[in-house]
Amino acid sequence: MTAPATDSARKSTSDPVIRLRQIHKSFGTNHVLKGVDLTVEQGQHIVIFGPSGSGKSTLLRIMNLLEKPQSGSILFDGKEFGHKLDGESLPKGKPRELREQVGMVFQQFNLFPHLTALENVVLALRRVKSVGKEEAEMAAATYLDRVGLLDKLGSHPALLSGGQQQRVAIARALVMEPRVMLFDEPTSALDPELVGEVLYTMRALAESGMTMVVVTHEMGFAREVGDLNIFMDEGNIVEQGGAEIFSDAQELRTRAFIKAIL
Numbered sequence: 001m002t003a004p005a006t007d008s009a010r011k012s013t014s015d016p017v018i019r020l021r022q023i024h025k026s027f028g029t030n031h032v033l034k035g036v037d038l039t040v041e042q043g044q045h046i047v048i049f050g051p052s053g054s055g056k057s058t059l060l061r062i063m064n065l066l067e068k069p070q071s072g073s074i075l076f077d078g079k080e081f082g083h084k085l086d087g088e089s090l091p092k093g094k095p096r097e098l099r100e101q102v103g104m105v106f107q108q109f110n111l112f113p114h115l116t117a118l119e120n121v122v123l124a125l126r127r128v129k130s131v132g133k134e135e136a137e138m139a140a141a142t143y144l145d146r147v148g149l150l151d152k153l154g155s156h157p158a159l160l161s162g163g164q165q166q167r168v169a170i171a172r173a174l175v176m177e178p179r180v181m182l183f184d185e186p187t188s189a190l191d192p193e194l195v196g197e198v199l200y201t202m203r204a205l206a207e208s209g210m211t212m213v214v215v216t217h218e219m220g221f222a223r224e225v226g227d228l229n230i231f232m233d234e235g236n237i238v239e240q241g242g243a244e245i246f247s248d249a250q251e252l253r254t255r256a257f258i259k260a261i262l
Contacts, residue, residue: 016075017042017180017211018063018102021085023072025058032058033069034235040180045206046213047226051257054232056215060182063213064102065095077101100128103173104182107189109165111157111172117144118153121172128176143171147201163194167201174205181205183214219246219262231257 018040025033033055040046040063048056061067062074065081074082079093111120121140125131131139144150147167157165166186173181183202187195199221206212206225216222222229223243230240231254239245239254246262249255 015042016040017044019073019075020059020062020082021073021075023059023062023069023074023082025055025062025067025069032235033062035072036235036237038230038237040211040213043209043211044227045211045225046228046230047222048213048215048230048232049217049219049222049257050232050238055235056232057184059232060104060184060213060215063180063182064099064104066104074098100176101178102180102182103176103178104184105166105169105173105186107185109157109162109169109189111165111168113157116154116156117149117160117168117171120157120168121175124172124176139175140171143175144168146174147171148197161194162190163197166190166198170198170201170205180211180213183212183216185215185217187216187218217261219258222246233257 016039020036020038023033023036036059038059048059050056058067062069069082071083073080073085075090076093076098078090079097080088080090081093081095081098084090112123115123118137118140121144122136125136125139126133141150141153144153147170149164149167149171152160152164160168186202187198190198195218199218202214202221203225223246226243228240229242229245231238231245233253239249239251245254246258249258
């Protein structure tokens with residue numbers, strides 16, 4: 001298993017990992033994304049926030065094709081996974097190629113209740129990458145240790161707290177060694193006292209150099225970890241910037257939202 005990128009490695013390149021251009025997505029008559037552009041650089045930590053219904057989670061799901069855009073380009077690793085823009089002739093990628101490299105952690109943990117923590121993490125390696133049983137179990141144990149759950153290898157989800165279950169879900173995504181990790185409101189289903197342990201794990205992951213895109217309302221985490229913080233509303237990126245966006249937002253809508261939640 002390969003080691004995560006170091007800080008020096010991630011700063012040595014500025015090649016985009018994912019580039020979204022003119023992404024449009026509708027559900028029926030609801031135009032959820034209205035021509036969104038977003039570039040994710042290697043080693044970058046992007047935090048997306050905004051009101052419910054602004055298109056945040058849909059944008060995240062488009063990044064690994066859990067949702068497909070009506071129009072717009074999704075560039076990854078020199079291939080087009082969305083719709084080619086005029087004049088471009090990049091090779092077309094297959095969804096599986098993208099999903100194997102872009103891991104995702106959801107609001108709900110989506111663990112198999114009849115499998116132990118170790119078995120939940122092993123499953124993807126065995127099915128998707130056809131890794132041998134012994135190698136898969138060693139890798140799964142390594143990543144469960146990384147999220148602080150080495151002592152819970154044999155525990156079923158019902159015996160784990162919500163925070164522990166979410167950390168198993170993070171280990172399950174990490175064991176695939178993705179180039180990018182997507183987090184969709186990873187703490188929203190947790191009791192308040194359990195939020196901290198998941199955010200601690202995510203901070204450690206960010207410090208390791210992992211490229212991350214996080215949809216969250218945890219503004220303290222955003223200010224601490226976010227290289228690029230993006231405020232979305234009504235299907236558009238309204239404003240983006242570093243930590244200064246939380247104290248000196250330029251757009252009235254951004255300022256109003258931040259004031260309401262801080």
